[in-house]
Amino acid sequence: MDTDRTVRTFNDFFRERGHRLVTGSTLLPPPSDPVLFTTAGMQPLTPYLRGRPHPQGRRLVNLQRCLRTTDLDEIGDTTHLTVFQMLGSWSLGDYDHAQSLRWGYELLRDGFGIPQERLHVTVFGGSDQVGPDTESLRVWEDLGLPVERAGDENWWSNGPAGPCGPDSEIFVWTGESGTPPQGSPGTDPRWTELWNHVHMRYERHADGTLVPLRQPGVDTGMGLERLVAVLQGHRSVYDTDVFEPWMRTVPSLWDLDGPSTRLVSDHLRAGIVVLGDGVRPSNTGRGYVLRRLIRRLLTTLGGGDSSRTLADLPPELIEHTLDHFRQSVGLDLVREVLLDEEQRFGRLLERGSRLLSRPEYRKPLSEEDYGYLHDTHGLPRDLVAGLLADR
Numbered sequence: 001m002d003t004d005r006t007v008r009t010f011n012d013f014f015r016e017r018g019h020r021l022v023t024g025s026t027l028l029p030p031p032s033d034p035v036l037f038t039t040a041g042m043q044p045l046t047p048y049l050r051g052r053p054h055p056q057g058r059r060l061v062n063l064q065r066c067l068r069t070t071d072l073d074e075i076g077d078t079t080h081l082t083v084f085q086m087l088g089s090w091s092l093g094d095y096d097h098a099q100s101l102r103w104g105y106e107l108l109r110d111g112f113g114i115p116q117e118r119l120h121v122t123v124f125g126g127s128d129q130v131g132p133d134t135e136s137l138r139v140w141e142d143l144g145l146p147v148e149r150a151g152d153e154n155w156w157s158n159g160p161a162g163p164c165g166p167d168s169e170i171f172v173w174t175g176e177s178g179t180p181p182q183g184s185p186g187t188d189p190r191w192t193e194l195w196n197h198v199h200m201r202y203e204r205h206a207d208g209t210l211v212p213l214r215q216p217g218v219d220t221g222m223g224l225e226r227l228v229a230v231l232q233g234h235r236s237v238y239d240t241d242v243f244e245p246w247m248r249t250v251p252s253l254w255d256l257d258g259p260s261t262r263l264v265s266d267h268l269r270a271g272i273v274v275l276g277d278g279v280r281p282s283n284t285g286r287g288y289v290l291r292r293l294i295r296r297l298l299t300t301l302g303g304g305d306s307s308r309t310l311a312d313l314p315p316e317l318i319e320h321t322l323d324h325f326r327q328s329v330g331l332d333l334v335r336e337v338l339l340d341e342e343q344r345f346g347r348l349l350e351r352g353s354r355l356l357s358r359p360e361y362r363k364p365l366s367e368e369d370y371g372y373l374h375d376t377h378g379l380p381r382d383l384v385a386g387l388l389a390d391r
Helices: 003-015 043-049 097-111 134-143 224-231 241-253 258-276 285-302 315-324 331-356 367-377 381-390
Strands: 020-022 059-067 083-091 119-124 147-150 155-157 162-173 191-204 210-223
Touching: 003 020, 003 059, 003 083, 003 097, 003 224, 043 059, 043 083, 043 162, 043 210, 059 258, 083 097, 083 224, 083 258, 097 119, 097 134, 097 162, 097 191, 097 210, 119 134, 134 147, 134 162, 134 191, 155 191, 162 210, 191 224, 210 224, 224 241, 241 258, 241 315, 258 285, 258 315, 258 331, 285 331, 285 381, 315 331, 331 367, 331 381, 367 381
Parallel strands: 020 059, 119 147
Antiparallel strands: 059 083, 083 210, 119 162, 155 162, 162 191, 191 210
16 A cells, blocks of 8 residues: 555545545644744644634644654654655544544454454553543553553653643554464554654643643544554664665665664755745745755765765655655756755864864863853754764
């Protein structure tokens, strides 16, 4: 099942059950949202989860592109992505959490053909503020799925304040072929989290208190790329059809190891998507996130070999990414921005190398030194550390 068919299967399942398809918005959240980028499928729907009537009704489904910087240090492994797409379904005060769980199980088993014996679930085990999620526990036991009770990891919120509630996570066994499922999600990493169903029951205030929402709802989110990897029998999201052009082309362009190939591919792809949504590199805000992504990939790409350059990047990879995310920005503009950032970074490296060759920087640097180099000369800490390691 390729990526496009996976999306159609998900959307059609929920549309047959009365959900209206909401067009996934860009990475840029609404102006009233203080975050830089959309990090979850529910984020654009936060006002409606709080009770505002949605113009398309109380049952919604969509595919939302998201960007998370919290996982940057994990990029290069086989499951994490900077920019990814999230499949989501919502009940805005309509059906209950138990119905969402039953539909989720039905879709995974019958729609996507995942055998029941490869599934395991976790439920909220309770805290000092909220009791255990016995409703979800009963549903899963009735369906015959193994259940693990967990703590804070089964409580979902999109920040220190806002809508939140207990969640139930569905895991799939991704062990080697012929290896029967064993252990639980808490004891064996071969159980991979696939789909999160959140019972939006509370509003958390800044002081930590929980107040029941006047309209409890259901919010579900499932990473598209991770689902496709499972359906196509891959351990890595980079082995799926959506990354095939990248994994076929990048290794032939530049001699990189596996983690570096994945990081460069991820950050380039993410940078193209951010550019496609109208962001341009700068030293603040969203533009700084984009600049940081480009400089991280350039640092990895360089790796002591100055002959590697983004000028080698074929236009087909840029076009493939823009087409996949349905973005209309011009190919030439994206290429121009990337090459300009590469030149800027080269000049920054030269300036940084000269500066760090001074006698006062031949000793271990203090926090004050790092702060001065960043604030006065525009040298981020990780770049300074890299330059010091290379000299």
